[in-house]
Amino acid sequence: MALRDVKVCLLGESGVGKSSIVMRFVSDKFKQALESTIGASFMTKTIFVDGSTYKFQIWDTAGQEKYRALAPMYYRGSAAAIIVYDVTRETSFQAVKSWVHELHRHGPAKIVIAIAGNKCDLEDLREVREKDAQDYARDIGAIFCETSAMTAVNVAELFDAIARLLPPEELGGGVGQTGGSTIHLKGNQGRKSKKCCGGSADGDASSQTGNRRSGAASRASANASVSYPS
Amino acid sequence: MAAEVREAEQIGNTSDSDSVQTELLETNEIPGKSENALLVATDSFEDLNYAGLTNGTLPTVSTSGTIHSLVKKKARRASALLDENEAAGDNTASSDETTNAVDQESSEVSGEDSQEDHLESRLTDLSLNETESLPEEIPMTQLIPTSSDIEDVNSLEWKQQRRHIFIISESGKPVYSRHGSEDKLVTIMGVMQALVICTHDFQKDTLRSIVAGDHKFVFMCRDHLTFIGITRGRESTQQMLLQLTYMYNQVISVLTLSTLTRIFKQHRNYDLRRPLSGAEKFFDNLLNLMDVEPGLLLSSVRCLPLDSSVRENISHSIVQHAKVKDLVFALIIAQNQLVTLVRMKKYYIHPMDLHLIINLINASESFKAAESWTPICLPKFDACGFLQAHVSYLDEECHTCLLLLSVDIEAFYILSECKAKIKERLVRYNALKAINDSLRRNSYSIQQCSISDLRHFLYKSRSIAQYTSPELEAPYHTKEEQQRLFDLYHYLHDRIHTSGRQLKILFHVGPYETLLGWVTQGFELYAVFGPLVTKTIAIHAVNKLLRWIKKEEDRLFILSSVTF
Numbered sequence: 037m038a039l040r041d042v043k044v045c046l047l048g049e050s051g052v053g054k055s056s057i058v059m060r061f062v063s064d065k066f067k068q069a070l071e072s073t074i075g076a077s078f079m080t081k082t083i084f085v086d087g088s089t090y091k092f093q094i095w096d097t098a099g100q101e102k103y104r105a106l107a108p109m110y111y112r113g114s115a116a117a118i119i120v121y122d123v124t125r126e127t128s129f130q131a132v133k134s135w136v137h138e139l140h141r142h143g144p145a146k147i148v149i150a151i152a153g154n155k156c157d158l159e160d161l162r163e164v165r166e167k168d169a170q171d172y173a174r175d176i177g178a179i180f181c182e183t184s185a186m187t188a189v190n191v192a193e194l195f196d197a198i199a200r201l202l203p204p205e206e207l208g209g210g211v212g213q214t215g216g217s218t219i220h221l222k223g224n225q226g227r228k229s230k231k232c233c234g235g236s237a238d239g240d241a242s243s244q245t246g247n248r249r250s251g252a253a254s255r256a257s258a259n260a261s262v263s264y265p266s
Numbered sequence: 267m268a269a270e271v272r273e274a275e276q277i278g279n280t281s282d283s284d285s286v287q288t289e290l291l292e293t294n295e296i297p298g299k300s301e302n303a304l305l306v307a308t309d310s311f312e313d314l315n316y317a318g319l320t321n322g323t324l325p326t327v328s329t330s331g332t333i334h335s336l337v338k339k340k341a342r343r344a345s346a347l348l349d350e351n352e353a354a355g356d357n358t359a360s361s362d363e364t365t366n367a368v369d370q371e372s373s374e375v376s377g378e379d380s381q382e383d384h385l386e387s388r389l390t391d392l393s394l395n396e397t398e399s400l401p402e403e404i405p406m407t408q409l410i411p412t413s414s415d416i417e418d419v420n421s422l423e424w425k426q427q428r429r430h431i432f433i434i435s436e437s438g439k440p441v442y443s444r445h446g447s448e449d450k451l452v453t454i455m456g457v458m459q460a461l462v463i464c465t466h467d468f469q470k471d472t473l474r475s476i477v478a479g480d481h482k483f484v485f486m487c488r489d490h491l492t493f494i495g496i497t498r499g500r501e502s503t504q505q506m507l508l509q510l511t512y513m514y515n516q517v518i519s520v521l522t523l524s525t526l527t528r529i530f531k532q533h534r535n536y537d538l539r540r541p542l543s544g545a546e547k548f549f550d551n552l553l554n555l556m557d558v559e560p561g562l563l564l565s566s567v568r569c570l571p572l573d574s575s576v577r578e579n580i581s582h583s584i585v586q587h588a589k590v591k592d593l594v595f596a597l598i599i600a601q602n603q604l605v606t607l608v609r610m611k612k613y614y615i616h617p618m619d620l621h622l623i624i625n626l627i628n629a630s631e632s633f634k635a636a637e638s639w640t641p642i643c644l645p646k647f648d649a650c651g652f653l654q655a656h657v658s659y660l661d662e663e664c665h666t667c668l669l670l671l672s673v674d675i676e677a678f679y680i681l682s683e684c685k686a687k688i689k690e691r692l693v694r695y696n697a698l699k700a701i702n703d704s705l706r707r708n709s710y711s712i713q714q715c716s717i718s719d720l721r722h723f724l725y726k727s728r729s730i731a732q733y734t735s736p737e738l739e740a741p742y743h744t745k746e747e748q749q750r751l752f753d754l755y756h757y758l759h760d761r762i763h764t765s766g767r768q769l770k771i772l773f774h775v776g777p778y779e780t781l782l783g784w785v786t787q788g789f790e791l792y793a794v795f796g797p798l799v800t801k802t803i804a805i806h807a808v809n810k811l812l813r814w815i816k817k818e819e820d821r822l823f824i825l826s827s828v829t830f
Contacts, residue, residue, distance in 0.1 A: 050544065059635065071631040072544050075640020075655070078678065096636070100544040102520065106641065109675060 039082075039089045042202060044195075045110040047135045048120035049128040050099030053154040056185035057120060058096045061195055066186050073098040076110060083192075085199040092195060108142060116148040116198045121169075123153045123182060124161040129169065136176055148201050149178040152194055156182035296788035297815035298727030298734075298823040333651030336592065336673045419446075419454055430496040431513060431553060434459050437535040441491065441542065442513075442549055448539070458494050462487060475503045486510040489523065490530040491538075500753040502760035505563065509556055512618070515645045516552055519622045520545045523649035551629035555621075557752065559602060563759060564726045564790065565617050566733040567624075570603035571709060574820040576700045580692060581606045581828040587687035589830055592674040594653065596830075599627055600666045600701050604732075604824065611829045616646035617731045626655075627667050633657045634664040637685070639678045642671070656681040660689050666701050712736040715814045717807045721779065723793040724755060725815055727823060734815065734822045750778075751794065758783040758792050773801050782808060 046054040055073050059065055062081045076097045083090050095110040097103065111117050119135045121128040132151055139147060151173045153164060166182055173180030179197050183190040419425075424446050432451075433441040438459040440448035448455070462485055465473040476483040484506035486493040493510040495501075501509070518526065521541060529536050556562050572580075584596045585608055594613055598605035602624050609615060626642060627633065641652035656670040656678060668688065670681045692698045712720060715736070722742060726733035742751045754776070762769045762783045774781040780795040782804045793811065795804055819825065 055632070055635065070635075071547075073632050073638075074626070074630050074657075075638055077632065077636040077638040078682070079636045098544070098640075102541045102544065103641075 039091055040202075041091050041093060042116065042199065043093045043095070043114045044116045044118060044198065045095040045097060045107075045114045046118045046120060047097060047107060047111065047139075048099055049122070049125075049131040050101075052099065052120045052122040052125070052128050053185050054099065054118075054120050055096050057118070057152065057154060057183060057191055057194075058094055060185040060188055060191045061092075062094070064188070066188075072100065075103060076106065081195075083195060083199065085196050088199075090199045107138075111139060111143050111147065114144065114147060115202055116150060117143065118150045118152055118194065118198070119178075120152045120154050121164065122155050123164045123166075123169075124155055124158050126163040129153075129164045132169075133172070136178070140176075146203055148198055148203075149176065150194060150198055151178050151180045152190075153180075153182040154185060156189060157184040157187045296727070296786070297725070297812055298730060298732065298789070298819045298825070333648040333653065333673055336594070419451060421446075428497065428499050429501075429553075430494075431509070431549075432458065432492075432494040432496075433513065433517070434492045434494065435536070435538055436490040436492070436530065439535060439537055441538045442546065444550065444553055458483075458485075459492060461485075462492050475506075482506065484510065486514070488514050489526055490534075491517065491526075500756045500760075502756070502764055504764045505756060505760060508563070508565075509553070512552060512556070512562060512621070513549065515618055515622060516545075516548055516625070517542070518645040518649050519626075519643045520548070522643045522652060523645070524651075548625060548629050552622075552625045555602075555625055555628065558748075560724050560735065560752070560755060561617070561733060562621055563756070564724065564733050566726045566731040567617055567620050568603050568734065569732055569822060569824050570600050570605045570701065570704055571707075571821050572605065572700060572704055574825075576697055577606055577824065579695055580697050580701075581608050583688050583691040583695070583697070584608045585828060585830060587691065588670060588681075588684040590672070590677065590680055590684060592677060593670060593672045593681070593684075593830065595669070595671040597623070597669050597671075598660075598666060598701075599624060599669065600705055602628060605666070605701060606824065606828070608828045608830060613647070615644070619644035619646045623655075623669060627657070627669075633667065634659055637682060644671075654678075656685065658682075658685050660685075660692060661698050661702065663702070665705055666698060709735075709737050712739060715811055717810050717814075719796040719799050719803070720807050720811065721794045721796060722751060723791065723811065725792075725811075726790040728788055728790065730823060730825065732823050754779065754781060754794060755792055757781075762790075773804065780804060784808065 046058060048054055050072060055070050055077070056066060058077075058079060059067065059070070062079045073096060076095050079094045079096065081092050081094065083092065095114070097107055097110050117135075117139055119132045119139075121132045123129075136149065136151075139149060151169065153166065153169050156166075169182075170180050179194070179201060181190045181194055181197070183194060185191060427445045429444070431442070431444040432455055433443075434455050435441055438456050440452055440455045442448065443451050443455075461476075462473050465471050466487075472487070473485045475485065480498045482497050482501075482503065484495045484497075484503050486495075486507060491514070493513055495506040495510050497506060521529075525541075529538070529541070559568075561567050580598065584598075584606065588596050588608070594610045595607065595615055596609075597607040597615075604620070607615065622644065623642070632638070637656065637658045640655050640657065642655045643649065643652050647653070651673075653671045653673060654675050654677065656668075656672070658668055660666045660668050668685060670684065672681060689698075712722060722736060722738065724733055724735045738748055738751070742748050758772060758774065758781050761772050761774075762785055768785075769783075770785055772781070772783040774783075775797070777797065779797055780799045782791075782793045782795065784791045784793075791808065791812070793804070793808055795807065799807075815822065
């Protein structure tokens with residue numbers, strides 16, 4: 037079975053819940069008032085989507101300003117970036133835009149961008165309208181969803197969506213299954229997702245992506261075979 | 267009055283100190299001494315003088331630090347030899363410093379007995395002399411605007427704090443306050459900065475300390491920042507200065523000296539809280555650590571007691587599996603104690619840097635969640651650059667923490683592999699279990715030394731910059747009593763090191779306990795006895811203690827240095 041390594045980094049302002057999302061995804065746990073991350077922490081999680089195995093290598097970066105200069109180190113080699121904001125804090129949504137800007141300018145060309153509006157369980161305190169964020173995501177061609185690490189809403193789905201939207205991998209010998217010989221994960225920084233050759237596995241039957249919305253319009257050509265229930 | 271009489275008697279007693287001295291000199295063997303020094307204490311407490319503090323920036327702003335030399339070495343292998351020689355030269359120079367004799371005077375036993383309050387006043391008198399630049403003392407009440415609406419300053423809780431630490435930028439902007447929010451303390455910080463500036467500008471002098479009643483204000487200006495410590499505890503001015511130096515190092519550890527200098531060069535009134543946001547917990551934790559961890563005062567670290575064979579096994583596992591280019595230090599820390607340290611040849615880690623690392627681990631829960639990769643600047647190693655730290659816990663309970671410090675920013679995956687191998691091997695050889703067992707045993711009890719009337723002690727081996735002390739047991743099991751014990755150690759330490767002339771031996775009879783401090787070229791020993799112990803008994807006991815430590819030294823200290 038093919039195992040595909042996917043490097044993902046989480047970006048976003050301090051305190052929006054990046055680590056909580058990762059914790060929910062990796063170990064399905066939630067801790068109130070998690071401490072702020074120092075530097076960046078690294079975790080892996082393997083999931084099955086549409087018959088393929090994806091090993092997510094997740095870089096959970098610290099949101100504090102002093103670590104900002106380190107971010108390129110993490111997104112440079114990433115196949116996908118999840119930019120997280122806090123739906124109860126307008127400023128954190130503004131920060132998303134500057135991250136997108138930075139990724140467009142300095143990030144890898146084919147990086148999949150996902151925007152996650154976290155803490156969507158706190159409906160009473162909401163400052164960012166879902167529609168605004170969704171419109172913005174559509175404009176820039178990013179995956180979008182509102183998540184809640186606390187109630188586990190849309191966290192697994194977010195990573196599923198990323199797995200689906202990844203451009204197919206171009207392996208050394210050719211495209212497709214090469215019988216588990218794909219272990220080239222270590223010390224392979226700077227590896228970018230190679231160009232698309234079509235034929236990505238397609239299957240929305242197994243998914244339960246719920247209220248997943250995707251605005252992947254601009255990369256439609258690359259991902260025409262991937263569709264999302266909306 | 268009675269106290270004075272008794273003190274006089276004690277001094278009279280020193281006449282028999284000749285016999286005592288011969289007894290003291292019998293111990294030629296210094297426990298925990300190692301030719302092959304693991305950590306180099308480049309400066310002893312006495313070196314932490316005011317000298318050099320006043321001339322602003324350190325001379326190392328140029329690209330001459332260790333990290334730069336490592337990077338250069340990478341870039342130009344050919345010319346590397348030169349750099350290495352330089353670095354080696356530096357290191358030998360610094361180790362020479364440690365061999366400085368304490369002082370050449372013949373050792374002296376000074377007796378003293380005093381009631382608590384009596385002592386208090388003496389201490390104050392003493393400190394008053396240190397107020398050099400301010401013409402008259404400023405009462406606390408004048409510093410605090412009582413009628414203002416700044417709530418923190420007026421709150422009783424704030425006023426009653428035993429110690430305050432402030433960091434202010436040169437332009438008077440608040441950077442950090444231990445208690446209360448900086449925003450609400452702007453006024454008092456402004457006043458303090460004004461005092462510093464006025465002294466500097468109008469009197470061409472440097473404000474060092476102010477004593478007002480039972481409060482002591484200590485000032486330290488470094489690299490565009492003013493550090494202010496205020497205490498009503500027993501810390502001496504020198505000891506407060508040491509605490510402020512730790513705070514300064516913590517700032518550098520987060521930002522690096524070059525960034526700090528650059529920031530203030532560009533914007534003199536920059537709000538430093540922005541780049542420091544999130545680092546407050548390191549400052550808070552460091553200050554808390556100072557209250558419970560004598561290692562910071564002694565500028566030395568505590569090792570986890572382990573059989574030397576187990577420790578050897580652990581360090582060999584690291585050497586074998588982490589032989590990676592650009593890896594400078596690999597260390598294991600378990601509950602603030604050093605388990606092992608492997609270093610690159612020619613590079614040493616300073617105890618002050620080690621405390622910053624311990625503080626990093628201690629202050630943060632986030633490392634327990636996953637492997638982490640974070641920049642850290644070690645000011646004594648290289649104040650101008652970051653090392654990259656791979657931080658991970660080796661056991662499920664998150665007691666044993668492995669740190670791999672590299673100069674290669676891309677080394678994470680390689681180090682992550684190293685970590686996996688090291689962990690696998692430590693599990694296979696039951697080393698992790700040994701560490702956990704040792705942690706569970708909580709160091710050792712004073713009773714193991716089987717010396718009656720000895721209640722507690724701190725023993726520091728100067729050559730390896732490591733110390734050992736037994737657990738805190740009754741009567742020092744309550745917070746108040748531990749605080750009092752710490753105050754006693756502070757007092758003893760201060761009397762020996764800084765008040766006027768340095769002493770080698772101090773025998774002090776207090777109302778609740780008798781203290782003996784003894785400093786030689788090889789070690790520092792601070793022992794606390796029950797109140798009825800005489801000088802002769804104490805000296806005997808200390809000799810016995812030294813023999814016990816000598817016997818146990820393989821377990822209590824890391825005596826051999828392991829390099830990659």
